[in-house]
Amino acid sequence: MHSVELRRVSKRYGALKVIHDLSLTVEKGSFTALLGPSGCGKSTLLRMIAGLEEISSGQCLIDAVDVTQMPPANRGIAMVFQSYALYPHMTVRDNIAFSLSIAGVSKQGQKQRVSEVARMLQLEALLERRPAQLSGGQRQRVAIGRALVRDPKVFLFDEPLSNLDAMLRVQMRLELAKLHKDLRATMIYVTHDQTEAMTLADQIVVLDKGVISQVGSPLELYNRPSNRFVASFVGSPSMNFLAAEIVGAEQSGAIVKLPGAASVRIPVRGAALAAGPVELGVRPEHLTLTGPEDASAVLGGTIGIVEHLGSATLVYVDTSAGSLIVAGEGNLDVKAGAAVGLGLDVKHAHLFGADGAAL
């Protein structure tokens, strides 16, 4: 059963349309990430599911019930905000119990439920503190606890890790993953950080200007992007793009001429392709550095900048096709200014047409 279903939802602010006839299903128990750049409509979409933004047209269903006109409190959702929104004048206990007290749950019932949630999130020692006395990670756990105590059908997260430092972000990501594994609850998670999306989500919905670009598992999006936008947005460092030209098509793929006159055979699934200009996309880890005269080199260039990350080395190579990034394992012994050739793993190359769609 779908836990959340959006049927052709749109959102308009006056004449400006920010979400365009969007349809999406979220399976029960899944972790779905809404991923995209700033202004793509991911937070707006989340807020429409929550009921904090009115849906201009279309329907939103949660557990097969049409909640389009329902107030947020009746939708069976709980939300963790980017700023956590912990009530500063209440203790941790009161923050977590707030929804229960509004609902008229007895004091004993509130105490019991708060204790269960506090035990689950290791907040027992913090119950009498106020939010100002908590660290960022503790506040985040309290915000999750406040959501958890409502026993919702769907958890909504609006960039909950963006206010944390890098190390804490990694730690909280693991905690969120563990929470999802323990609860098997449906979670919808908004982020602009693809690492969060790739590591946490079962399903990623990539949004671009209010429209879904692609929906799929993290590896599907990474290995088989359906368009240039997804290919460039997913993956860090991002995919390299070269202007190229299809000069012939064979059974096993397309013959693509690269800048610098080399031609490669790219295995492309599907129907035969017409000759013409295309864009060749290749991830940095699918380019290799060779000698400048090496027979396997499809392009030549000069090393510009070298970034040593410890476990990998990023080499920026200036070529006739522009600056390309090569990612090598470990510590590569390369020097800026050296002439190199670039080898291409054609099995992992992508072709994009003039409209940006993957060929």
Added chain:
Amino acid sequence: MSAPEMAAAHRNIRRLDRIGLALTLATVLGAILWAFPLYWAVVTTLKPEAEVVQAGVVLWPRHFTLDNYFHVLFDTKIGLWYINSLITSGAVTLIVVVMAAGAGYAISQLAFPGRQALWWMILASFMVPIQALIVNHFILMSQFHLINTLAGVVGPQLIAPVTVIIYKQFFDSVPKDFREAAVIDGANNFHLLFRIYLPMNWGVTTALGIITFIGAWNLFLWPFLAVTSQEEMNVSVGITQVFDAFGVKYARDLATAILAAMPVAIVYLIFQRRVTQAIMLSAGIKG
């Protein structure tokens, strides 16, 4: 630092010390000049009347007496006037704070037809001094048969646009996330106002409450017009009833004034930080 530089620095420090000393002396002199009339008033109340009207300046009573205070406390209705002041000031404070918080919340957070027009009306009401409305208030209270009643004293004092404006400004500054989180938790507007917005602005509420109380306690013009019966007077009006048929009794009159002002002075001394905050808030808006 070289020796000449150090010498110059020392000269500057000595000059600053002399300037500081001069400023301190001027400030102390100003404080003495300001406080002297208060001192003189208190000291006068501790003298018998005969000593008060004697020629010359007597800075300390030759014959110390509390008779003036005893007369005011036991031979006048000041006890009743205190109670009336407490009731009317307390009622004004409670009703103004609750109503202003509600109005400020509605204008800040709710969308309803005429909201903007209502807001402009409240802002525009600043331009109308209360004194210009006195006659209208009297006619209205008279039509409601509230003249010479405590309710009649309280009624017109409930018009408090400053309080509404201050609450509206503070509620505007509450981040939207808090409201949305509470709405998701099932809170209605009543919960939002009394469990989120007001508690988050408790300091402002305390400050406004104190300054409203002080203003209501000290108010003279409207209570003087609205009440003629001594039983319904508050203390600021009641003290005008303490007079002698045989001339002015300075010591007794001053004792009456000091007793009338003392409760508010004590409230101010305890809550002076909050009072200052409230004055700054309203001055910021009027400025």
